[in-house]
Amino acid sequence: MLQIQEAQKGNITAEMLEVAKAENISSEVIRERVANGTVIVVKNNLHKQVKPLGIGKGLSTKINANIGTSSDCSNLELELKKLEVATKHGADTVMDLSTGGDLDHIRKEIVKASKVPLGSVPIYQCFSEAFRHERKVRDVAGEEFIRAVEKHAEDGIDYVTVHCGVTKESVKRVNDQGRILDIVSRGGALTAKWIKETKQENPLYEYYDDLLAIAMKYDLTLSLGDGLRPGCLADATDRGQVQETIILGELAKRALEKGVQVMIEGPGHVPLNEVEANIQLQKSLCNGAPFYVLGPLVTDIAPGYDHITSAIGGAIAAKAGADFLCYVTPAEHLKLPDLNDVKEGVIAAKISAHAGDIAKGVAGAMDRDIALAKARKNMDWEKQIELSLDPEKASIVRGERTPLDEDVCTMCSDLCSIKLGN
Amino acid sequence: MLQIQEAQKGNITAEMLEVAKAENISSEVIRERVANGTVIVVKNNLHKQVKPLGIGKGLSTKINANIGTSSDCSNLELELKKLEVATKHGADTVMDLSTGGDLDHIRKEIVKASKVPLGSVPIYQCFSEAFRHERKVRDVAGEEFIRAVEKHAEDGIDYVTVHCGVTKESVKRVNDQGRILDIVSRGGALTAKWIKETKQENPLYEYYDDLLAIAMKYDLTLSLGDGLRPGCLADATDRGQVQETIILGELAKRALEKGVQVMIEGPGHVPLNEVEANIQLQKSLCNGAPFYVLGPLVTDIAPGYDHITSAIGGAIAAKAGADFLCYVTPAEHLKLPDLNDVKEGVIAAKISAHAGDIAKGVAGAMDRDIALAKARKNMDWEKQIELSLDPEKASIVRGERTPLDEDVCTMCSDLCSIKLGN
Numbered sequence: 061m062l063q064i065q066e067a068q069k070g071n072i073t074a075e076m077l078e079v080a081k082a083e084n085i086s087s088e089v090i091r092e093r094v095a096n097g098t099v100i101v102v103k104n105n106l107h108k109q110v111k112p113l114g115i116g117k118g119l120s121t122k123i124n125a126n127i128g129t130s131s132d133c134s135n136l137e138l139e140l141k142k143l144e145v146a147t148k149h150g151a152d153t154v155m156d157l158s159t160g161g162d163l164d165h166i167r168k169e170i171v172k173a174s175k176v177p178l179g180s181v182p183i184y185q186c187f188s189e190a191f192r193h194e195r196k197v198r199d200v201a202g203e204e205f206i207r208a209v210e211k212h213a214e215d216g217i218d219y220v221t222v223h224c225g226v227t228k229e230s231v232k233r234v235n236d237q238g239r240i241l242d243i244v245s246r247g248g249a250l251t252a253k254w255i256k257e258t259k260q261e262n263p264l265y266e267y268y269d270d271l272l273a274i275a276m277k278y279d280l281t282l283s284l285g286d287g288l289r290p291g292c293l294a295d296a297t298d299r300g301q302v303q304e305t306i307i308l309g310e311l312a313k314r315a316l317e318k319g320v321q322v323m324i325e326g327p328g329h330v331p332l333n334e335v336e337a338n339i340q341l342q343k344s345l346c347n348g349a350p351f352y353v354l355g356p357l358v359t360d361i362a363p364g365y366d367h368i369t370s371a372i373g374g375a376i377a378a379k380a381g382a383d384f385l386c387y388v389t390p391a392e393h394l395k396l397p398d399l400n401d402v403k404e405g406v407i408a409a410k411i412s413a414h415a416g417d418i419a420k421g422v423a424g425a426m427d428r429d430i431a432l433a434k435a436r437k438n439m440d441w442e443k444q445i446e447l448s449l450d451p452e453k454a455s456i457v458r459g460e461r462t463p464l465d466e467d468v469c470t471m472c473s474d475l476c477s478i479k480l481g482n
Numbered sequence: 483m484l485q486i487q488e489a490q491k492g493n494i495t496a497e498m499l500e501v502a503k504a505e506n507i508s509s510e511v512i513r514e515r516v517a518n519g520t521v522i523v524v525k526n527n528l529h530k531q532v533k534p535l536g537i538g539k540g541l542s543t544k545i546n547a548n549i550g551t552s553s554d555c556s557n558l559e560l561e562l563k564k565l566e567v568a569t570k571h572g573a574d575t576v577m578d579l580s581t582g583g584d585l586d587h588i589r590k591e592i593v594k595a596s597k598v599p600l601g602s603v604p605i606y607q608c609f610s611e612a613f614r615h616e617r618k619v620r621d622v623a624g625e626e627f628i629r630a631v632e633k634h635a636e637d638g639i640d641y642v643t644v645h646c647g648v649t650k651e652s653v654k655r656v657n658d659q660g661r662i663l664d665i666v667s668r669g670g671a672l673t674a675k676w677i678k679e680t681k682q683e684n685p686l687y688e689y690y691d692d693l694l695a696i697a698m699k700y701d702l703t704l705s706l707g708d709g710l711r712p713g714c715l716a717d718a719t720d721r722g723q724v725q726e727t728i729i730l731g732e733l734a735k736r737a738l739e740k741g742v743q744v745m746i747e748g749p750g751h752v753p754l755n756e757v758e759a760n761i762q763l764q765k766s767l768c769n770g771a772p773f774y775v776l777g778p779l780v781t782d783i784a785p786g787y788d789h790i791t792s793a794i795g796g797a798i799a800a801k802a803g804a805d806f807l808c809y810v811t812p813a814e815h816l817k818l819p820d821l822n823d824v825k826e827g828v829i830a831a832k833i834s835a836h837a838g839d840i841a842k843g844v845a846g847a848m849d850r851d852i853a854l855a856k857a858r859k860n861m862d863w864e865k866q867i868e869l870s871l872d873p874e875k876a877s878i879v880r881g882e883r884t885p886l887d888e889d890v891c892t893m894c895s896d897l898c899s900i901k902l903g904n
Contacts, residue, residue, distance in 0.1 A: 130893060131895040132886055159894070159895065159897050188897060240855045241859050241900070242859070244899050245899060246897050246898075249899035250897070250899075250902060291855070291858070292858070293848060293852075331837075332801050332838065333840075333841035358840070359836050360855050360858075362833050362870065362872075364871075365830070365833060371790050371793065372793055372834065375754055379755060390879065395879060395880055395892045396891075397893075407787055411780075411781060411784050411787060412794065415794055418715065418753050418781065428783050429714065429781055429782040433713070433714030436713070436815070437663050437664070448783060448786065449783050449784045453787075457816040457817060458817055460820070461817040464554055469816055470555050470818040471552060471814075472581070472668055474610070475552075475581050475606065475672070477665060477666050478663070478666065480675055481664045
């Protein structure tokens with residue numbers, strides 16, 4: 061059973077009902093949007109313990125947290141802890157991007173432990189395992205790209221990033237364009253190098269029908285990757301990037317025809333004044349398919365604070381119609397994130413998504429803000445803290461300095477405007 | 483000598499030349515804009531060791547850090563340290579908002595130590611000293627409002643917040659409106675309470691000419707305060723707030739006629755979709771006078787992270803034309819900030835200002851981003867760190883996990899896209 065096919069037949073599935081309930085939207089609206097590809101219901105048929113997640117038009121903005129090992133840092137326990145921290149603080153999905161250690165084992169354990177839908181990038185596994193066996197990029201066979209996707213789907217992964225738009229044509233356009241940072245997506249760089257060295261077309265593009273067949277088997281969602289996204293502000297919104305989006309729009313259409321759910325991935329590093337245009341462009345080129353953005357980071361000069369640079373871009377993106385934000389942690393560009401980085405990244409992304417939801421008019425988005433404002437007026441600290449995005453942190457910060465008068469805080473003390481006005 | 487009067491006579495002062503040089507803009511353009519009140523040159527004639535600071539149309543976005551004691555936490559050494567941390571990380575001005583301890587002494591010491599222009603809110607001193615002597619709000623005489631301003635000006639304070647727009651008329655409109663959080667500005671709440679209890683008009687409004695006379699004596703900049711700014715998203719852009727801005731626009735005009743430099747203060751808590759409108763409204767109502775915003779915070783639910791909620795709003799505000807951002811620290815709504823809060827607040831505000839400058843096309847704003855992107859392409863870590871907004875933090879974070887191959891970082895390790903592409 062495929063969600064799109066059922067929706068197109070006019071059937072509201074149990075999964076659509078669950079999404080409708082979670083979003084407080086009519087199930088008929090969900091059905092309509094699943095049918096036309098503007099809403100997806102993310103859940104691998106095999107991934108029993110997760111609730112289906114709705115992403116797309118009119119729904120609240122979702123956030124993803126990337127976790128996973130690298131060859132420099134490989135510790136399954138730590139990654140399971142990251143999964144826990146990410147979901148505790150509100151990640152709607154988690155991606156396992158592991159490239160170090162026993163990848164099959166790590167993935168299976170994360171799938172087993174996760175209560176939220178999981179994503180992955182299957183070709184990372186092809187190449188990291190190849191490199192460990194001293195094979196080079198060109199030594200990886202085209203079928204391995206496809207087989208990796210199938211393996212991840214069999215394990216219950218709910219959505220996979222597939223860089224199908226990195227083709228001979230789009231890579232040529234990136235090269236002709238001339239960029240400061242060329243290709244910065246790992247999947248994009250690997251695929252482009254593979255194309256260059258083997259002189260063959262990207263298997264994920266050439267054998268896209270095989271990919272669709274796998275996706276149909278599990279109702280696996282394809283996240284059509286932005287392998288050619290800009291890696292710095294100066295490279296943003298260039299011909300290479302837009303060429304890839306055009307191709308992804310065509311592939312999204314083919315997927316919809318087969319009943320395969322897709323979302324589109326997007327930038328990346330984008331000046332603040334180009335963020336809205338990027339969202340509008342994707343919506344237009346990809347027939348309104350859900351848009352999953354990484355950041356966007358609105359400056360390149362703040363390593364150590366890229367959760368903030370991307371919180372700015374993410375909020376504007378969400379307001380403009382982005383449906384799904386990938387978090388960025390303070391460790392971005394510097395190291396593999398640790399537990400605290402994961403937490404900071406999730407909170408920053410939640411703030412963006414929430415601010416965006418209020419701005420784009422998601423029903424009820426401002427209710428919690430209003431409740432917190434009322435608690436503030438009543439000087440009800442317990443309630444203020446309870447309603448905070450991170451009650452633990454709010455409570456600790458308040459506790460660091462104790463006011464003489466417990467109604468107020470140590471910022472204004474006896475000049476507290478609220479107390480003056482009450 | 484007053485900057486505006488000189489500019490209106492066609493004279494380019496030494497201060498205007500310094501601003502022109504710092505901003506890389508023609509001094510004639512600076513002169514023109516000082517003459518029409520769209521650019522201010524902040525510097526008290528008595529504050530010898532500070533460089534004049536340009537704020538306004540076409541200039542880079544500036545940021546301010548608030549420091550100061552409260553009656554719960556009063557420690558001059560700590561405040562001097564905050565001044566140091568704030569300016570080290572790039573605060574263009576600092577405001578001393580002290581309300582605890584020996585206020586005259588604290589202010590004089592901060593003026594002496596500061597290399598950047600300083601702001602203050604003189605009426606805080608009137609009321610906090612009154613409260614210490616068991617006097618009530620109504621016991622403060624109207625002349626004390628004005629005398630406090632003069633005292634701060636004599637000490638070399640470069641700009642003062644004066645809540646002149648909190649009048650019988652505007653307070654009535656706030657009350658008629660009905661708000662969740664009523665008045666949240668300390669100065670606004672004190673003034674409104676004073677008006678209510680004494681049944682007199684706000685002295686800073688009624689005797690505005692006296693205020694202008696003081697300002698003329700020192701070329702003190704008046705920061706016309708937003709005493710009626712919204713304290714939560716639900717209260718944003720309401721009739722009370724806009725009424726005050728209308729009055730401030732009238733007062734700005736009167737100041738310009740006398741040769742007194744002013745800027746206008748603005749919100750506050752504002753939903754993301756109303757931020758641009760707020761900026762446009764102020765520019766229109768106040769004849770393009772420089773706009774100084776606090777945040778704006780784009781959600782109320784993130785105490786502990788309000789440097790991020792305001793970094794989002796501040797960036798959009800700067801892009802839309804706000805000229806000056808007041809930082810917000812992670813301690814906002816919870817406690818008086820400590821040294822680390824000051825640092826986090828300054829960095830977040832710098833990110834906003836910088837992202838805004840790129841977006842609004844300030845000349846050369848993206849140069850550092852481009853240089854950092856090139857260093858990233860060259861895997862030149864020393865340069866990447868040197869060009870970072872906070873090199874110390876970037877260096878520490880990178881050092882927390884050491885990659886096997888020093889060209890890359892532990893995030894991608896052997897799958898580093900940049901190394902793959904070089």
